[in-house]
Amino acid sequence: AQTVTQSQPEMSVQEAETVTLSCTYDTSESDYYLFWYKQPPSRQMILVIRQEAYKQQNATENRFSVNFQKAAKSFSLKISDSQLGDAAMYFCAYSGDDKIIFGKGTRLHILP
Amino acid sequence: GAGVSQSPSNKVTEKGKDVELRCDPISGHTALYWYRQSLGQGLEFLIYFQGNSAPDKSGLPSDRFSAERTGGSVSTLTIQRTQQEDSAVYLCASSPERVVYNEQFFGPGTRLTVL
Numbered sequence: 436a437q438t439v440t441q442s443q444p445e446m447s448v449q450e451a452e453t454v455t456l457s458c459t460y461d462t463s464e465s466d467y468y469l470f471w472y473k474q475p476p477s478r479q480m481i482l483v484i485r486q487e488a489y490k491q492q493n494a495t496e497n498r499f500s501v502n503f504q505k506a507a508k509s510f511s512l513k514i515s516d517s518q519l520g521d522a523a524m525y526f527c528a529y530s531g532d533d534k535i536i537f538g539k540g541t542r543l544h545i546l547p
Numbered sequence: 548g549a550g551v552s553q554s555p556s557n558k559v560t561e562k563g564k565d566v567e568l569r570c571d572p573i574s575g576h577t578a579l580y581w582y583r584q585s586l587g588q589g590l591e592f593l594i595y596f597q598g599n600s601a602p603d604k605s606g607l608p609s610d611r612f613s614a615e616r617t618g619g620s621v622s623t624l625t626i627q628r629t630q631q632e633d634s635a636v637y638l639c640a641s642s643p644e645r646v647v648y649n650e651q652f653f654g655p656g657t658r659l660t661v662l
Contacts, residue, residue, distance in 0.1 A: 480653035530647045539589035
């Protein structure tokens with residue numbers, strides 16, 4: 436069965452610094468997608484970035500980028516130049532043929 | 548366009564009562580998901596609807612939980628004989644269809660408190 440693990444329940448970063456959130460997963464499928472979602476304190480979850488397993492190039496969206504290591508089943512999120520608005524819960528998610536699975540989340544605090 | 552909406556935003560009920568939570572997905576989205584988010588936990592999958600297909604109910608925690616989706620649009624999650632452990636935020640999400648690459652669009656959630 437597929438699993439998604441986020442080993443860091445909470446993290447803090449100084450404003451303008453860079454932070455990396457970890458995510459590992461387990462699957463026997465060869466084609467799948469991985470996502471990072473952000474849930475700000477107002478609760479509405481939004482997509483941050485997605486990565487197709489077949490693409491070797493790491494996805495990038497402005498200040499957000501991923502480090503996708505398929506063999507290691509690792510999918511970390513890097514946030515550069517952290518801003519106060521980045522404070523949120525971040526969820527890693529796996530989407531395969533069968534189902535979508537979310538990790539337990541990492542709460543990110545931004546220190547001014 | 549309008550996003551996913553959920554009502555009520557907050558619901559307080561007494562143990563043993565039934566509750567109904569409503570989700571209005573984005574118009575045209577055929578896939579609809581319900582999740583439960585408890586404090587300190589991730590998103591627990593409950594149920595998934597795709598068009599006119601039979602729903603995937605594999606995540607429902609007990610037979611007190613049920614959901615329906617009328618006309619391929621609005622969905623209602625019903626919890627019968629609520630228990631204190633049912634207290635959580637219930638999130639609904641929709642997507643254009645269930646394919647691996649589609650993102651899910653989430654509603655704001657309903658915070659359920661069972662006293």
